[in-house]
Amino acid sequence: MREFFRELPKGGELHNHLSGAVSTEYLIGLAADDSLCVDTSTMTAVAPPCGPGTRPAADARTDRAFHDAVVRAWSMQDFPEGGNGHDHFFATFGKFGEVTWRNRGKLLAEVADDAAEQRQFYLETMVSPASGGAKQLAADVGWDENLSDLHSKLLAGGRLDRLVAEAGTEADDANARFRAAGRCDTDTPRPGCRLPVRWISQVSRGSSPERVFTQLALGMRLAERDGRFVAVNLVQPEDGERALRDYSLQMRMIQYLRGVYPDAHVTLHAGELWPGLVKPEDLSFHIKDAVGVAGAERIGHGVDLVHEDDWQGTARSMAAKEVAVEVPFTSNAQILGVRGADHPFETYRRYGVPVVLATDDPGISRVDISHEYRYAAETYGLSYAELKDVARASLEYAFLPGASLWQGNPTRDGHRFTRACAGSHPGARPPAPECRTFLAGNAKAGVQWRQEAALREFERTFRPGRPWTGPRAGA
Structure with a gap:
């Protein structure tokens, strides 16, 4: 079973926070390489020199107890059943943040390698572009309830465009470091x-x-x-005091900016x-307002669906608009304690909402995408055909440019090649x-073709004497 789920072609990763995606052991190694220190009272990485109350991160290479303490502080490793996973999970980002901001390109090389080795064909990952500059611009401009006026103030003097250029330079640097770490321009490139x-x-x-408005405007612009950037997303705990207070305002911000930047995509953490x-x-x-007001094209988590007013109407609307839901099972269990029958996974599927599986922060959660697929199969009794549909959905609802390989709505109508490729056999x-x-002119279809070819090879390799229908629910 482990080999089966590892080798199963699993589409793309659409819900992934770069800073939380790499293994904690790798972060510790980066911290040591950068001569960082660890505050022993909070287990937080800090810049050198290492003063009183801190230890060199490099000590974790030789002191096993110290190493294990850092791993537990920076991830969900050994977190007690029934403990406050929510607070511990979100606190980890601040503990290793000094490591991650310095190493975006190296992190990407690790995450891309993992996705490729897990038999995925595409990656969307979340970062905070030009974060310092956006913070300063927001402080300089201040708040204005008239969103049009506020947007004009951001544009004045070319300041927002300078942030766009700064973010592009950051991406150039990250890409160069990614290619160096991945040996991409050598005879021995890494899988990613x-x-x-x-x-x-x-x-x-x-x-x-x-x-918030400044970051949204920057991301959508x-x-x-810049073709390397495709969308915006709201992050941090949805249950935070300000996040709750300003939720409706933030949906209206996105609604306004979608009118200014109609080609920018929107995927939103909603219902976590x-x-x-x-x-x-x-x-x-x-969830209702993320879809109906902000016009989100995908929803991340969406765990509280059945607790919303007229949730059936929201589910039908998502199905009609083909708004996919990104489901990271392990993250939902660790942060919210929601698993099994309590999770709305089956409800979304019953209403025809496209569902894709994701990892969220696999480094923190200590899992991989193969684990999430196996969990889905064992918990909900998914057949191989259903697993294949989930994998296909993760590419169908990716923010890649170009037309799809499939005709119509594949969630509703099934998978039929578009006319140009009808009769073809990847x-x-x-x-x-x-x-x-057609494939050369449509990046999305090109990646989907690669997956279909991989699925054919997978089925040739793993096909038993009779079709595999999946384990029984609860097995």
Whole structure:
């Protein structure tokens, strides 16, 4: 089973925070390489020199007890059952943040390698572009309830465009470091070098309104001007005091900016909530407004669906608009304690909402995407055909440019090749000239073709004497 799920072609990774995606052991190694220190009272990485109350991160290479203490502080390793996973999970980012901001390119090389080795064909990962500059611009401009006027102030004097240029320079540097770490321009490239990667600009929803708006405007302007950036997303705990207070305002911000930047994509963490974590009224509308007001094209987590007002209407709307939900099972269990029958995974599928599996922060969670697919199969009794549909959905709803390989709505209508490639057989023989031209001009279809070829090879290799239908639910 372990080999089966590892080798299963699993589409793309659409919900991934770069800073939380690499293994804690790798972060410790980077901290040591950068001569960072660890505050022993909080287990937080800090810049050198190492003064009183700190230890060199390099000590973790020789002191096993210290190493294990850092791993537990920076991840969910050995976290006690029934403990406050929510607070511990989100606190880890601040503990290793001094490591991650210095090493974006190296982190990307690790994450891309892992995705490729896990038999994925595409990666979208979240970062905070030009974070310092955006914070300063927001402080300089201040808040204005008239969003059009506020946007004009950001544009004045070319200041927002300078942030776009700064973010582009950051991406250039990260890409160069990624290619160096991945040996991409040598005769021995690492697996991640062949993986298409796009950035999603993350926005700190717990920040002041002017900072949230500035980060949103920057991310959406980037997505229209730099093909490496495709979308924006709100991050940080959705149950935070300011995040709850400003939720409706932030949805209106996105609604306004979508009118200014119609080609920028939007995927939103929404419904990462559960009864007892927030007041009942805060459970009643987040997914609905993310879809209906902000116009989100994908929803991350969406765990509290059935606790919302008219949740059936929201589910039907998501299905009709093909708004996919990104499901990271382990993250939902660790942060919210939601698993198994309590999770709305089956409800989304019953209503025809496209569902994709994701890892969220696999380094913190100590899992990989193969684990998430196996969990889905064992917990919900998914057949191989259903697992294949989930994998295909993760490419169908990726923010890659170009047309899809599939006709119509594959969640509703099934998977039929588009006319140009009808009758083609990925992996069996080269595409016909018309199909080859279509694939070359549509990046999304090109990646989907690669997955279909991999699925054919996988089925040839793993096909038993009779079709594999998946384990029984609960097995």
